[in-house]
Each structure stands twice: as C-alpha cells, then as structure tokens.
Amino acid sequence: MRGGPNAAALAAPTTIGVSVSSALAGRVLAEDIPVVTAQLEASTDRTPRERLTLEAPYGWVPRDPADPLNNFGQRLHVVQTITTGGTTARVKVGVYQIDAWEETNAGGVSVTAYDLLQRCEKNPMDWPSSPPGGATVSSEFQRLAGAPDEGGLQVIVDDGDQPIPRTFKWGTSRTEAMGKLAEAYGLAWTVRPDGALHVWKPATGVASETYTGRDLLIEASRKSAERRANRWFVGTTGETPDGGGDAPHYNGIATLYDAPYQPAVYGVVTERSEMQMTDLEGTVQQAAETYRAKALAARGTRSLSLASDPRIELWDSICVEAGEEVVTGTVTGYSIDLADSGAQMRVDLEVYASVHAR
Numbered sequence: 001m002r003g004g005p006n007a008a009a010l011a012a013p014t015t016i017g018v019s020v021s022s023a024l025a026g027r028v029l030a031e032d033i034p035v036v037t038a039q040l041e042a043s044t045d046r047t048p049r050e051r052l053t054l055e056a057p058y059g060w061v062p063r064d065p066a067d068p069l070n071n072f073g074q075r076l077h078v079v080q081t082i083t084t085g086g087t088t089a090r091v092k093v094g095v096y097q098i099d100a101w102e103e104t105n106a107g108g109v110s111v112t113a114y115d116l117l118q119r120c121e122k123n124p125m126d127w128p129s130s131p132p133g134g135a136t137v138s139s140e141f142q143r144l145a146g147a148p149d150e151g152g153l154q155v156i157v158d159d160g161d162q163p164i165p166r167t168f169k170w171g172t173s174r175t176e177a178m179g180k181l182a183e184a185y186g187l188a189w190t191v192r193p194d195g196a197l198h199v200w201k202p203a204t205g206v207a208s209e210t211y212t213g214r215d216l217l218i219e220a221s222r223k224s225a226e227r228r229a230n231r232w233f234v235g236t237t238g239e240t241p242d243g244g245g246d247a248p249h250y251n252g253i254a255t256l257y258d259a260p261y262q263p264a265v266y267g268v269v270t271e272r273s274e275m276q277m278t279d280l281e282g283t284v285q286q287a288a289e290t291y292r293a294k295a296l297a298a299r300g301t302r303s304l305s306l307a308s309d310p311r312i313e314l315w316d317s318i319c320v321e322a323g324e325e326v327v328t329g330t331v332t333g334y335s336i337d338l339a340d341s342g343a344q345m346r347v348d349l350e351v352y353a354s355v356h357a358r
Contacts, residue, residue: 001208002193002311004091005082011215014084016308016341020054021077022068030068033060036108038078038338040093043348044314045332047175048117049190052076052096054339058107069111071098075195076113080310080338091310093338095195115191116153117175120145123152124172131168137161137199140181141189144174145197153197160187160201168275180275186290188315204352207319207328211306218344219305220322229271230261232292234284236275252285254292300354302327304347308336312347320349328353 005014018038022029038054054076062070078093096113104110123146131140138157146152162185170177182189188202211217235251260266275284304320312318316331333348 001313001316002091002093004080004089004311005084005087007209007211007215007309009084010082010307010309012084014082014341016083016310017081018338019079019081019090022074023077024066024072024074029066029074033068035339039335040078040338041333041335042314043333044188044190047121047179048114049314050094050096050115052078052094052113053111054113055104055108055110061103061107061109062101069098069101069109071100074098075116076111078338082310092193093310094191094193116195117191117197119151119153120174120178120197123174125170125174126172128169128171130170131164131166133166135164135166137164137181137185137187140164140168141178141197141199144170144178144181146174153191154195155197155199158198158200160185160199180273183273183290184275184287186293190314192313202315202330204317204328204330207317209309209311209316210319210321211304212321216307216309217304217320217322218307220320220327221303221305222300227269228261229269230256230263230266231268231270232288233270233272234275234287235272236284250284252288254285254288256292300351301332302329302349302351304349305344306347308341308343308345310336310338312336312345318347318349326355327351 018035020033020035021031022033034057036055036057038052040050040052042050056069060069065072068074074097076096076098078096080091080093082089082091094115096115097118098111098113099118101109101111138155138161141157142155145155148154168181178189182199186201187199189197189199192198232254233251236249255263275287302320312331312334314331317328318331319326319328329349329351331347332350334346336345337343
C-alpha cells in the first residue's frame with residue numbers, strides 16, 4: 001500500500017488533488033501540468049498492469065518530439081496531494097510512459113499512458129533463451145527485463161529469491177517468460193511507484209487497512225466468481241540440452257477433491273499451463289500445487305465502492321467490515337478518478353477469509 005493518511009483520516013473532510021509532471025531522459029519537461037480529467041485503472045490479469053488516461057487543456061497538444069505530452073519516451077510522474085485536518089500529504093501514485101495522444105474536439109489533448117512494464121512488453125527478445133548457469137530468480141528477472149541503460153527496467157526482488165535451473169526454456173516474449181517464472185515459484189511481480197520492477201512472494205497475512213461504513217466503505221457487493229478450476233495440469237515442452245531432439249515430457253497434476261469442487265459433482269474444470277523445460281519433474285509438480293493452493297485460499301470475489309483512497313495498490317491485503325460480515329482479501333483490480341476528490345473508486349477483491357459476526 002502506498003504511503004499516506006489512513007482510512008480514519010481520509011474519512012474526515014478531505015481534499016484530494018492530482019499533480020502531474022513530465023520527464024524525458026531524466027530531464028523535467030513540465031511540472032504541475034493542468035489536468036482536466038485523470039483516470040487510473042489497474043488489474044493483476046493484464047500486462048502492463050496499470051493504464052492512465054488524462055486530458056489536458058488547449059495549448060498542451062504536442063507539436064515537437066520533446067513536448068511534455070508526446071510519446072517519444074516521455075514519462076508522467078503522478079502524485080496525489082491529500083489535505084485533511086490542516087495537513088497536506090503527498091502520495092506518489094506511479095510513473096507512466098505515454099503510449100498515445102489525440103487532440104480532442106475542444107482543442108485539448110487526451111493522453112493514454114501505461115506503467116513501465118510496457119517497455120518489456122513491446123521489446124521481445126531476438127531469440128528464445130534459457131537461464132545461464134548459476135541463475136537466480138533475481139538475475140533471471142533482470143536478464144529478461146533488460147538493462148535499464150538499454151531501455152529495460154531495474155529489478156528489485158523483495159522476497160522469494162532463490163537459485164533456478166537452466167532447464168527453463170523461454171520464447172521471445174519477455175513478459176510471458178517473467179510470468180512463467182513467477183508462476184513456477186508462486187511470486188507476484190509488477191512495477192511499483194518508484195519505477196522499478198518488484199518481485200515478491202505474496203502473503204495473505206495481516207491486512208494493511210480496514211474499511212468500514214464509518215470511514216470510506218460505501219458498498220461491498222457480492223457476486224459469483226467465474227467457475228474456478230478444480231484440476232491443474234502443468235506440462236513441459238522443449239528439446240534436450242544438446243539440441244538433439246525432443247526431451248522427455250513431464251507433467252504435474254493437482255486435483256481438488258474437497259466439496260463443493262469434487263469432480264463427480266462439480267465436473268472437471270482444467271486449467272492448463274505449459275513450461276518450456278527439459279527436465280526437473282518436481283518443478284512442474286510444484287507449479288501445479290501452487291495453482292491449487294492459490295485456488296484453495298480464495299473464497300470468492302467482491303466489488304467494493306470506496307471513497308477515494310489513492311494508497312491502494314494491486315496485491316494489497318485489506319479487510320472490509322460490511323454489516324455483520326468481515327471479509328479479508330487481496331486487491332486484484334481498481335479504478336480511481338485522480339482528479340475528482342469526491343468521486344468513488346472501484347476495488348476488486350479476491351476474498352480469502354470471511355467471518356459473520358454473531
């Protein structure tokens with residue numbers, strides 16, 4: 001969770017504003033760009049994770065490659081200013097690279113920007129590859145993310161670093177390879193507000209914030225989740241290390257037999273994944289077990305309506321007191337209006353604990 005005033009403080013009369021600056025090659029092009037609208041949407045299910053759309057008034061339409069809102073590598077640094085109780089705090093929301101802009105009918109400019117994972121997404125590797133000898137989670141993520149001085153990203157492994165085998169075989173997509181590596185070891189990965197790519201092992205421990213109807217919670221609608229898998233198949237593909245032909249195929253299978261997901265009643269819903277490896281049968285079984293453990297931890301989904309809280313990030317663990325029910329879960333998506341302090345924000349929650357008060 002980003003820093004800033006807690007939910008209790010935000011429940012008091014609060015003014016939230018947005019400050020946007022533009023930088024190119026480390027040089028600030030403009031500060032406090034006037035913003036008419038600014039919307040930030042995020043989801044753990046897509047790459048890049050976050051999309052920023054904003055509109056600036058007449059006079060900010062780009063004309064030269066080095067103009068603040070052009071798409072030649074310009075990065076937007078977004079900060080929310082929160083004034084409550086006579087005190088003003090600054091919450092660093094993130095860094096976003098401009099992908100496209102379009103002149104509006106009113107003569108202003110509409111800008112679309114994404115988090116810095118787009119630098120990896122749009123720059124596939126020239127050839128398929130495998131980790132070098134002695135590789136670790138951190139060194140391989142850095143290799144896949146590319147060197148920062150060559151257009152890549154700085155990688156920070158906050159938790160979960162360990163040696164990895166050379167037998168992984170990646171295609172040319174950097175982000176797909178990073179996703180497969182993360183899946184194999186139960187890791188989360190995303191670009192944080194500091195602009196670096198962070199990797200860590202997510203935990204469903206103590207919630208970082210609790211929301212109630214007495215502070216920021218407006219609504220906590222219940223809805224069915226998509227029919228989840230109750231069988232996970234992870235298979236290997238690839239060639240022998242000497243390139244002399246197809247390697248033996250290994251697979252890992254994990255099945256959920258507990259009610260209400262027993263196959264005879266629920267049916268079989270299989271989630272299938274492939275890992276390009278030449279051996280290590282135990283690794284693919286570990287990946288299958290990781291998928292099953294994650295599914296067992298989830299107890300459904302919630303869609304929350306909150307008063308604006310710019311501290312919320314993907315993978316945050318939060319608690320919600322909704323009437324007689326207390327639910328705890330992980331943030332899997334959100335949408336927030338950065339320019340309107342009175343607007344509600346939507347938060348998607350994967351619930352892993354639910355308790356009914358007596």
